[in-house]
Amino acid sequence: MNDMTKIEKVAAMQDIKITASGVQVHYGDNHAIKDVSVNIQDKTVTAFIGPSGCGKSTFLRCLNRMNDTIDICRVSGEILLDGEDIYDKRVDPVQLRAKVGMVFQKPNPFPKSIYDNIAYGPRIHGLSRNKAELDDIVEKSLRRGAIWDEVKDRLHAPGTGLSGGQQQRLCIARAIATEPEVLLMDEPCSALDPIATAQVEELIDELRQSYCVVIVTHSMQQAARVSQKTAFFHLGNLVEYGDTDKIFTNPEDKRTESYITGRIG
Amino acid sequence: MSDANFPVGARAQSSLLALDARTKKRNAAEARFRAYGIGAIAIGLLFLMVLITSIFAKGMGAFQQTFITLNVELSEAKIDKSGTRDLEAIKKITTFGYNPLIDAALAQALTDAAIDNPFSKGKDLRKMLSSSAAADVRDFVIANPDRIGDTVEFHLLASSRVDGYLKGRVSRESLTRDKNLTPAHLDLVDAFYGAGVVSKGFNLPFITGADASESRPEQAGIGVSMLGSLYMMLVVLACALPVGVAASIYLEEFAPQNWFTDLIEVNIANLAAVPSIVFGILGLSVFIQFAHLPQSAPLVGGLVLTLMTLPTIIISTRASLKSVPPSIREAALGVGASKMQTVFHHVLPLAMPGILTGTIIGLAQALGETAPLLLIGMVGYVASNYPSGLVDGFMSPNSAMPAQIYEWAKRADPAYYERAWGGIIILLLFLMCMNIIAIILRRRFERRW
Numbered sequence: 193m194n195d196m197t198k199i200e201k202v203a204a205m206q207d208i209k210i211t212a213s214g215v216q217v218h219y220g221d222n223h224a225i226k227d228v229s230v231n232i233q234d235k236t237v238t239a240f241i242g243p244s245g246c247g248k249s250t251f252l253r254c255l256n257r258m259n260d261t262i263d264i265c266r267v268s269g270e271i272l273l274d275g276e277d278i279y280d281k282r283v284d285p286v287q288l289r290a291k292v293g294m295v296f297q298k299p300n301p302f303p304k305s306i307y308d309n310i311a312y313g314p315r316i317h318g319l320s321r322n323k324a325e326l327d328d329i330v331e332k333s334l335r336r337g338a339i340w341d342e343v344k345d346r347l348h349a350p351g352t353g354l355s356g357g358q359q360q361r362l363c364i365a366r367a368i369a370t371e372p373e374v375l376l377m378d379e380p381c382s383a384l385d386p387i388a389t390a391q392v393e394e395l396i397d398e399l400r401q402s403y404c405v406v407i408v409t410h411s412m413q414q415a416a417r418v419s420q421k422t423a424f425f426h427l428g429n430l431v432e433y434g435d436t437d438k439i440f441t442n443p444e445d446k447r448t449e450s451y452i453t454g455r456i457g
Numbered sequence: 458m459s460d461a462n463f464p465v466g467a468r469a470q471s472s473l474l475a476l477d478a479r480t481k482k483r484n485a486a487e488a489r490f491r492a493y494g495i496g497a498i499a500i501g502l503l504f505l506m507v508l509i510t511s512i513f514a515k516g517m518g519a520f521q522q523t524f525i526t527l528n529v530e531l532s533e534a535k536i537d538k539s540g541t542r543d544l545e546a547i548k549k550i551t552t553f554g555y556n557p558l559i560d561a562a563l564a565q566a567l568t569d570a571a572i573d574n575p576f577s578k579g580k581d582l583r584k585m586l587s588s589s590a591a592a593d594v595r596d597f598v599i600a601n602p603d604r605i606g607d608t609v610e611f612h613l614l615a616s617s618r619v620d621g622y623l624k625g626r627v628s629r630e631s632l633t634r635d636k637n638l639t640p641a642h643l644d645l646v647d648a649f650y651g652a653g654v655v656s657k658g659f660n661l662p663f664i665t666g667a668d669a670s671e672s673r674p675e676q677a678g679i680g681v682s683m684l685g686s687l688y689m690m691l692v693v694l695a696c697a698l699p700v701g702v703a704a705s706i707y708l709e710e711f712a713p714q715n716w717f718t719d720l721i722e723v724n725i726a727n728l729a730a731v732p733s734i735v736f737g738i739l740g741l742s743v744f745i746q747f748a749h750l751p752q753s754a755p756l757v758g759g760l761v762l763t764l765m766t767l768p769t770i771i772i773s774t775r776a777s778l779k780s781v782p783p784s785i786r787e788a789a790l791g792v793g794a795s796k797m798q799t800v801f802h803h804v805l806p807l808a809m810p811g812i813l814t815g816t817i818i819g820l821a822q823a824l825g826e827t828a829p830l831l832l833i834g835m836v837g838y839v840a841s842n843y844p845s846g847l848v849d850g851f852m853s854p855n856s857a858m859p860a861q862i863y864e865w866a867k868r869a870d871p872a873y874y875e876r877a878w879g880g881i882i883i884l885l886l887f888l889m890c891m892n893i894i895a896i897i898l899r900r901r902f903e904r905r906w
Contacts, residue, residue, distance in 0.1 A: 261790065263714050290793035300784035302803060312802070313792035363788070370792055 209234040209374060209404040210255060215269035217250055217259070224250045226428040227269075232421070234373075237396060237405045239419035239436065241412060243456065246425040248408045252376050255406065256292035257285040273374070290317050293367035297379040299359035301351035301366070306343050309351040309362060310334060313370035329369055337365025338395045357388020364395060368403075375399060377407040381414065393418050412452055416440050424448045426456075512881055519879020522660035522675065523615040523623050525586060525649070527562040529594055530608045542602045555591040555598075559583060559613075567645075570652040575641045585642055587614035589669070589676045614662075615655060617675040617872035619646050623657060626871060663879060667841045668861060674872035677865070679880050681840040685755050685855030686824060686887075688844075692759020692851070693766055693823050698816055700763075701770030708771075709778040710800050729768035736765045737829030745833060753834035753854035761833060762823040769819040770812075777811020778804060810899040817895035821888050827859040836860040858884050 210232040217225035225247045232238050240248035250259070257278060259265045271278050278288050290313075301309050310330045313319075320326040330347070334340040339361040343354070351362055360380055367375060377396070381389040396418050399405055409415050415422055416436060423433040424447070432439060432448045443449045450456045471477060476484070533540060535558060536550050560579030563586075567574050576582045583590075590613040598605060618638040621627035629640045649655040666678020712718045740761030744750045750757045781804045789799040805812075830836050835856055844850035856864065862880040865873045 256791070258787070258790065261786075286793055286795045289791060293793075294787075294791035296784060296787055296791065298784055300782075300788040302785065302788060303807065312789075312794075316792075316794055316798055316802075366788075366792060 207233050207235075209274065210406075211270075211272040211275075212251075212254075213270050213272075215251070215254060215267065215271060217247070217254060217268075218266045219250075219262070220264040224428055225254070228425075228430040230423060230430060230433055232404060232406060234404045235400060235402070236421055237400050237407060237419040238421040238423065239415035240406065240408045240423050240425060241410075241415050241451070242425035242431075243451065244410075247428040248423075248425045249378050251425070251430075252378055252406060252408050255374070255376055256289050256294055258289075258294065260285055290370050291372055292374040292376060293370060293372035295360070295363050295367050295375065295377045295380050298383050299356055299363050301354070301359050301362050303350065303352050305348045306334075306351045306354070306362060307347040309366050310369045313366060317370055319371065333365045333369035334362075336368050336399070337361045338391065338398070339365055355388070357384050357391055360384055360388065360392055361395060364392070364399075368399075372403065374404045374406065377405065379408050379410060382410060389414070412440070424451060426451070512878060512885070515875065516878030516880075516882040518624050518626075518875045519663055519882075520660050521624070521657050522663065523620040523655060523657050524612040525615050525619075525655050526653070527559070527566055527611050527613055528608050529558050529562040529611050531594075531598060531605050532558060532561075533606045536598060537602075537605050542605065544599065544602060547599060547602060547605075550595070552591045552595050555594045556580075556583065558594065559586065559590055562611075566649070566654050570648065570654065572645065572648045572652075575645070582645075584638055585616055585619050585646065587616050587673060587675045589614060589673055612658070614675045615646075617673070617870065618642075619655070620675055621872055622646060623650070623655070624875075626875070663876070664883065667843065668839050668856065668864070669841065670839065671868050671870065671873075674868070674870050674876060677873070677876055679858060679861055679876075679883055681843055682856040682858050682861035683883070684844065684850065685758070685835070685840060686857045686859075688755035688850045688855070689759040689762060689857060690820055690824060692756055693762050693820060694816075696760065696763040697766045697770055697819065701767050701816070701819075702774055702812060704767075705771045705774035705778060706800060706805070709775050710804065711796065725768050725771050729772060732828070733765050733826055734828040734832065736761055737832035739764065740829060741832045751852050751854070753838050753856075754852050755835075755855050755857070756851040757833050758830055758835050758857060759851075761829045762826060765826065765829060766819040766823045769822060770816050773815025773818070774808070774812045777808040777815065780811065781807045806902075810902040813898045813902070814895045817891050817898070821891045824887060824891070825859050825884060827857075827863050830857055830860045836863055839864075858887070 208231045210230075212232075213229040215225055215228045216223070228247075228251060240252060242248045253259045254267055254271060255273075255278075259267060267279060273288070273292065277283070302312065304312075307330055310333050311326050314326060314329050320329055331340065331344075334343060339358055342358060343349075343362075351359065354362060360383070364375075364377075364380070380396075381392050384392065393414065396405060396407065400420075407415075407419065419436045421434070422436040422439040424431045424439065424443075424445070426447050432443060432445045434444075439448060440452055443452065447456065536554065537543075537547055539546055557579070560583060563582050564574065564579070574582065590611075593613060594611060597609070597611070615623075616638070618627050618632075618635065619642070622643055623646070627635075627638075627643075629643055632638055632640055632643070646655055662676070663678045664683075665680040666676070667681040668678070669676035708718060708721065740757060744757045744760055745752055750760075785803050785807065786799055789803045790796075794802065827836065834854070838854050838856050838860075840854075840856040840861065844853055844855065858880065862877050862884065865880060866877040
């Protein structure tokens with residue numbers, strides 16, 4: 193970084209969507225995240241990998257303040273989204289989560305119709321003025337979620353009646369419907385079979401065109417397939433962060449090398 | 458794999474077709490346990506059968522009542538001497554003044570059926586009828602003054618002894634110690650029964666009627682106390698459901714986890730186990746002595762039962778809120794719903810069947826509760842009047858179904874014993890209906906999942 197010119201720095205800054213510096217997370221007495229600093233780029237898929245319990249999901253959930261719902265969880269440090277501190281007292285987490293959407297490990301559609309699943313977010317955020325606009329949003333979101341063709345004839349069937357892979361793509365479409373800028377995915381494929389996984393991965397790759405995607409995954413192959421940047425977490429530390437190609441072919445840290453070659457984790 | 462590869466002490470080679478000792482023992486234990494279980498259920502069912510048969514055997518009689526059909530001549534000379542049909546003048550004639558009419562009608566009935574009158578005095582003959590008979594005739598006349606002068610057919614209540622005789626409760630032997638009726642009356646009843654003057658019919662007044670004084674068990678009904686129970690349930694529903702649900706939502710979804718909320722939680726759990734009479738005495742001191750609400754009123758009864766039902770509702774509501782998968786909450790929060798939107802749009806609808814079931818079970822429990830009513834004066838009150846309106850229904854003294862049953866069971870006249878059992882049947886029917894409603898609601902709401 194030192195040899196960058198000033199202009200290059202500015203250009204790099206513009207590309208950066210999320211800046212975390214010195215983030216610490218405590219669950220009661222448990223120090224879950226230890227001083228993590230990372231810059232996450234826009235229009236890029238960033239993968240968080242690491243063994244179970246290393247804090248990658250915890251860190252992901254800091255990015256849209258999902259950890260606020262856990263009483264014993266304390267977060268310190270600074271996380272900037274477009275230069276604004278998301279942990280500032282004036283920030284309402286509800287507004288933040290409209291900008292930073294999230295997809296969870298287990299597909300969790302609402303027990304409502306497919307249409308209502310997608311329309312719920314736009315409705316509560318007032319993104320549409322009438323039914324026709326809402327219909328548009330639903331269709332657009334389902335198309336971008338790559339599930340439109342499968343469900344267009346049964347929009348009013350319950351979302352819980354879809355298969356696991358369809359449910360997960362429905363959840364992704366639901367997250368997109370509120371026009372977020374960042375999409376957080378917490379092991380989105382861990383409950384899916386290989387075919388559904390392939391479909392979701394393809395979708396993630398498309399989403400990169402318009403969003404900043406952060407994905408937590410247990411599968412290193414998946415990280416290698418879908419991401420451009422990879423961060424390796426171990427025991428609450430961010431061990432190494434860099435281009436995916438470099439992390440997988442030529443890691444700098446011993447621990448990263450041990451993990452990707454299967455010696456730890 | 459050869460045996461040589463096993464460590465010493467490994468399982469010996471055995472046939473699958475023969476049971477070894479260990480398996481036999483295990484199977485025997487399992488068979489024994491099944492037998493215990495079936496035995497326990499059989500005992501439970503047996504007790505239930507005994508309970509239901511005894512309730513119905515003893516209580517069904519209350520739904521049958523003996524009536525005496527009489528053609529009463531509403532003689533103008535006796536009840537409207539002026540002949541002007543002036544209601545005020547008619548009302549001046551007391552119940553007592555109608556007795557001669559009934560005596561005459563009874564005598565006529567005897568002549569019609571060609572039976573000799575064994576009694577010299579009309580008063581003795583009239584003992585076959587309920588002492589409410591004259592009042593019934595008088596009420597009819599006041600309601601229909603234009604019928605004066607006609608001969609009208611009345612179905613008058615027979616006295617409880619006559620009723621008991623036809624139901625097999627009273628016999629000629631048992632009458633030797635009874636000064637109300639003589640065996641001669643029973644001969645008459647037999648003769649009348651043959652002639653169709655005395656007949657048994659469905660006892661609608663028992664279901665719709667009011668309680669009566671201790672000497673007129675044939676007239677007593679559970680209708681007014683049923684209304685009392687209804688008004689109390691309305692109070693309980695209106696107070697306990699919103700308070701209970703709001704409290705549980707706050708405790709389950711919003712409240713921070715600290716020693717104070719833990720304390721509240723423990724207290725709610727304990728309150729559910731507090732004897733109901735304690736709530737009664739609390740209600741007495743708070744609602745009646747301190748707030749000066751009317752004594753024996755369904756409003757007070759309802760408030761006391763609300764206190765009693767709240768813990769039940771809160772516990773069941775919290776349990777059903779807890780059972781909503783956290784993934785639904787995360788999903789809603791993840792698309793940017795606020796805490797309250799998450800609860801009201803997603804969690805509450807999913808928890809609804811459980812909440813409704815808990816509420817109805819709580820209501821059913823409150824419906825059958827007697828002890829707290831003891832202390833606020835709803836037990837022992839003779840509910841002989843219908844409330845005159847909605848406000849009156851809440852504020853004027855009344856009884857409640859279980860209190861009424863308790864009251865009847867306490868009274869000396871054996872005819873009331875039958876009424877008490879009959880009341881229990883009605884109460885059980887209500888409870889059954891409420892449980893069926895709970896099941897239907899649960900089914901209906903669960904379909905949305």
